[in-house]
Amino acid sequence: MTAASIRARVRAEMTDEIKAVARRHLATDGANLSLRAVARDLGMASSAVYRYFASRDDLLTALIIDAYDAVGAAAEESARTGSYRDRFLSICHAVRDWALANPHEWALIYGSPVPGYQAPRDTVEPATRVILQIGAIVRDAALAGDVEAGEPVAGRLGEELAVVAEHAAQGAPPQLVARSMGAWIHLCGAVSAELFGQLNNTIDERREFFDLQMRGEAATIGFR
Amino acid sequence: MTAASIRARVRAEMTDEIKAVARRHLATDGANLSLRAVARDLGMASSAVYRYFASRDDLLTALIIDAYDAVGAAAEESARTGSYRDRFLSICHAVRDWALANPHEWALIYGSPVPGYQAPRDTVEPATRVILQIGAIVRDAALAGDVEAGEPVAGRLGEELAVVAEHAAQGAPPQLVARSMGAWIHLCGAVSAELFGQLNNTIDERREFFDLQMRGEAATIGFR
DNA sequence: ACTTGGCAAGAGCAGTGCTCTCTTTTGTGG
DNA sequence: CCACAAAAGAGAGCACTGCTCTTGCCAAGT
Numbered sequence: 001m002t003a004a005s006i007r008a009r010v011r012a013e014m015t016d017e018i019k020a021v022a023r024r025h026l027a028t029d030g031a032n033l034s035l036r037a038v039a040r041d042l043g044m045a046s047s048a049v050y051r052y053f054a055s056r057d058d059l060l061t062a063l064i065i066d067a068y069d070a071v072g073a074a075a076e077e078s079a080r081t082g083s084y085r086d087r088f089l090s091i092c093h094a095v096r097d098w099a100l101a102n103p104h105e106w107a108l109i110y111g112s113p114v115p116g117y118q119a120p121r122d123t124v125e126p127a128t129r130v131i132l133q134i135g136a137i138v139r140d141a142a143l144a145g146d147v148e149a150g151e152p153v154a155g156r157l158g159e160e161l162a163v164v165a166e167h168a169a170q171g172a173p174p175q176l177v178a179r180s181m182g183a184w185i186h187l188c189g190a191v192s193a194e195l196f197g198q199l200n201n202t203i204d205e206r207r208e209f210f211d212l213q214m215r216g217e218a219a220t221i222g223f224r
Numbered sequence: 225m226t227a228a229s230i231r232a233r234v235r236a237e238m239t240d241e242i243k244a245v246a247r248r249h250l251a252t253d254g255a256n257l258s259l260r261a262v263a264r265d266l267g268m269a270s271s272a273v274y275r276y277f278a279s280r281d282d283l284l285t286a287l288i289i290d291a292y293d294a295v296g297a298a299a300e301e302s303a304r305t306g307s308y309r310d311r312f313l314s315i316c317h318a319v320r321d322w323a324l325a326n327p328h329e330w331a332l333i334y335g336s337p338v339p340g341y342q343a344p345r346d347t348v349e350p351a352t353r354v355i356l357q358i359g360a361i362v363r364d365a366a367l368a369g370d371v372e373a374g375e376p377v378a379g380r381l382g383e384e385l386a387v388v389a390e391h392a393a394q395g396a397p398p399q400l401v402a403r404s405m406g407a408w409i410h411l412c413g414a415v416s417a418e419l420f421g422q423l424n425n426t427i428d429e430r431r432e433f434f435d436l437q438m439r440g441e442a443a444t445i446g447f448r
Numbered sequence: 449a450c451t452t453g454g455c456a457a458g459a460g461c462a463g464t465g466c467t468c469t470c471t472t473t474t475g476t477g478g
Numbered sequence: 479c480c481a482c483a484a485a486a487g488a489g490a491g492c493a494c495t496g497c498t499c500t501t502g503c504c505a506a507g508t
Binding site: 213 | 336385403420428443
Binding site for chain 3: 006007032034035036037046047050055056
């Protein structure tokens with residue numbers, strides 16, 4: 001094995017270790033992650049961490065990308081069988097389950113953006129994994145005639161949606177893209193509401209309530 | 225006027241001034257508000273601010289309460305005329321408009337909670353103003369027969385919803401309470417998605433898209 | 449006139465992100 | 479095998495943060 005690859009592998013392992021410890025800190029301290037504390041946990045000087053991440057924001061960005069990938073993978077692993085409606089609901093619950101298991105990482109990607117933090121280009125592609133899956137399901141359902149297309153969307157919004165449809169769900173009617181995005185937004189809102197405490201002292205049957213909302217979205221989308 | 229009330233008035237003015245400057249800082253620096261920077265802007269020592277707010281969290285709490293009150297007031301000032309459906313949509317747009325005008329305050333109350341920050345009791349009552357209004361509209365619509373009740377919700381969730389209905393929207397069928405809460409959650413999700421950049425490079429016709437989503441929720445609720 | 453209570457200021461502590469310099473390690477080409 | 483260059487780590491230091499404690503001051507009330 002060449003030297004470069006040995007170095008690279010050790011470096012990658014160290015990078016992963018830093019991220020792992022940072023994730024652990026995230027779970028207790030939340031988004032205001034202390035690079036020095038992470039370094040202490042690793043038994044190294046804080047300045048050494050800067051060999052691996054140019055800044056605290058860079059470390060956060062790495063965690064954000066990982067989180068997007070993780071929730072995207074969780075959604076992809078959810079059931080691919082059953083009716084299109086069932087697949088949609090399956091994805092919804094997979095996302096919620098992942099969020100409940102990793103609440104701080106959810107907050108990192110779907111909570112308020114860190115001030116001054118500008119999402120780098122690297123984050124936009126992993127961020128789209130879930131919505132693309134929902135889009136694909138709805139598109140397939142549309143092609144199979146298993147979803148009602150409904151009224152087209154007029155005006156400039158309609159044109160925009162047509163562009164989005166072409167890029168992200170080729171073959172799907174624009175109005176279906178809009179309803180899919182609406183469902184995705186509602187999904188994010190429902191998970192955030194649950195995680196951020198807006199249901200406290202009001203709803204305890206969270207899974208059922210979430211399920212009810214997503215069934216509502218399935219109906220709005222128009223699954224048959 | 226007695227001395228005590230003079231003192232109290234001056235103190236209240238100072239408190240308001242601190243909050244005003246803090247709000248200004250919030251708009252530029254985001255949620256990681258620097259008490260020292262606020263104090264500098266006010267030309268006073270940072271320790272002096274502690275005469276008015278016991279901690280940075282206390283100052284944030286005060287801003288949070290004000291924000292809840294402001295968005296609640298904005299919703300209450302929105303149109304009280306027209307059909308129940310129109311009133312619902314009017315509230316939705318009022319909330320969105322307020323959020324667009326005060327994005328950082330929106331992030332403060334509906335973004336990820338500040339780590340280690342536990343919402344005090346004082347915040348729960350102002351936090352309910354908007355959803356209570358939506359609940360009242362839907363309840364009135366139900367009593368007027370202007371909304372379809374739809375299928376009742378079974379199981380423990382149904383019981384919980386009945387309790388919520390009794391407390392917050394007396395006379396409304398529990399399933400309508402559920403759908404109202406779902407609409408409110410979707411509303412929050414839609415505003416957050418727009419403010420937190422999830423629509424960037426995808427949808428520019430934000431108002432139209434939001435309107436489309438809220439009309440969908442109006443249909444889900446069952447307004448006639 | 450005098451006391452007292454609220455207010456402000458300043459120093460100080462422990463922590464932070466980040467940079468700079470210096471030293472040690474380490475993989476490798478001669 | 480060994481000298482060398484590149485990579486990695488360590489430590490001090492800067493400017494900043496939240497918060498506390500002590501000191502001084504000034505005005506209001508007896």
